[in-house]
Amino acid sequence: MNDTPDLAFAQKILAAQPFSVLLGTRLTAFGAGAATLELDDRAELRQQYGYVHGGVIAYVAENAMAFAAGTEPGDRPLTAGFTIDYVRPAGGALLRARARVVRHGRALAVCRCDVASVGGDGTETLCAVAQGTISFAPPAGSGRA
């Protein structure tokens, strides 16, 4: 892709991720080095104490950072690795992950992400922070979201 990808294009990529479809993830913002993913808190996404499972939070942070890195034209983004720190248990109506590119280099982009639980009244409560490295690979078919 040589053109700057837009929200509709990126939403098609998300729809092509069966795991994101399984979880019900939505891409609600995309562009200028930033991306926002949301998913509703459902019973099947929880752990044994009734909160959203840490693995779901890690998934949405990783995916949001990969989308943020994909807002510029160029090769397809593949997550090389990331770190996440959990700061509060996550509950509420939905999870929102806001990622942004800190530095977009030739071979790697470094991103940060905040994951918040959003209450029924729209109030956000920070539940995790992440930092990750995204690599760029040629369009050939051997990668990871």
Place this chain on the structure above:
Amino acid sequence: MNDTPDLAFAQKILAAQPFSVLLGTRLTAFGAGAATLELDDRAELRQQYGYVHGGVIAYVAENAMAFAAGTEPGDRPLTAGFTIDYVRPAGGALLRARARVVRHGRALAVCRCDVASVGGDGTETLCAVAQGTISFAPPAGSGRA
């Protein structure tokens, strides 16, 4: 819990995680500072290139480290944070995450985890490595797996 938890006890905890049930995760080894989780590679766990989604790999690594930290008697383990680096795309018959405690302190345990894809013939191929910190909280009900 003041007794050393055993495999059957830990399998009940896993079964009480709706998200792990959704993904079909199995706990196949548990004890002496180590735990192994497995889940079958299914179409709905993949990303847009046909490999297991990086979020699934992060989930299984995080969960395996939390279980490894829970092999000793004491307060319930809650993941404080972790890092994962992806080294190869994951495919094959199943994913296997082997976690072990590097150091179990009073308030925190540090763990490492290797995630491999396992082929139909049982061959393992390393696909990700992780390192995490697990905290311990009183049995009260406000935590994360």
Place this chain on the structure above:
Amino acid sequence: MNDTPDLAFAQKILAAQPFSVLLGTRLTAFGAGAATLELDDRAELRQQYGYVHGGVIAYVAENAMAFAAGTEPGDRPLTAGFTIDYVRPAGGALLRARARVVRHGRALAVCRCDVASVGGDGTETLCAVAQGTISFAPPAGSGRA
């Protein structure tokens, strides 16, 4: 310490770190969940290509996050762990690390830090970003800055 520590108090702690004295680190801001450390770029802090050694950058990020976590009254902060991603080679007149607390919990604080090289004209160029977890330990004498 039960009072809110101030800049002068924190500067005494920094002066009590022989390694920070060796490197010439200065604490230039401290309070309200944030801390700034600076150190001059000197020949002996470099690696083989003439840039500031990645180990120096890691040191200043780690130390800045520990100081940020120490801005609230309470037990002494000890770094449990951190992650750093390098985004540009560091040169210039000095290094500046700005850390702030993202979440201050009872047992752990999570912090972020930006490390910039500062040119002779005061221009900042981001060279690394970090995220870390700081634990709190009783005043007894067995810790780490």
Place this chain on the structure above:
Amino acid sequence: MNDTPDLAFAQKILAAQPFSVLLGTRLTAFGAGAATLELDDRAELRQQYGYVHGGVIAYVAENAMAFAAGTEPGDRPLTAGFTIDYVRPAGGALLRARARVVRHGRALAVCRCDVASVGGDGTETLCAVAQGTISFAPPAGSGRA
């Protein structure tokens, strides 16, 4: 460099790092995807409680992983980022960092490192574990150790 680098070659690189000379770091093993660095515990490497400063431990882990990644012929290794978790305060006669490559890809290598304090009798006590990503850049002169 197209030949496999050897210990003597790598020791020259270490000697060309002024910061490593300042700290007195020695490269004691190098080859086959692994490297070991050591440095003596000296008063000027400590923090305010008398232990080795966490920044020194981070430095030696980062540098050991970059050397491990440089054991194969090819472009020069530059650390993209790393994570370190501290598990015990570090004291004793010297620090020893053992790093090894987990996966050496075309553009990135992923490494792990154990840092131990070594007592006067040679006993090792694990004090930190690290995991890092090393990128490879052309021989041109704009990098980081």
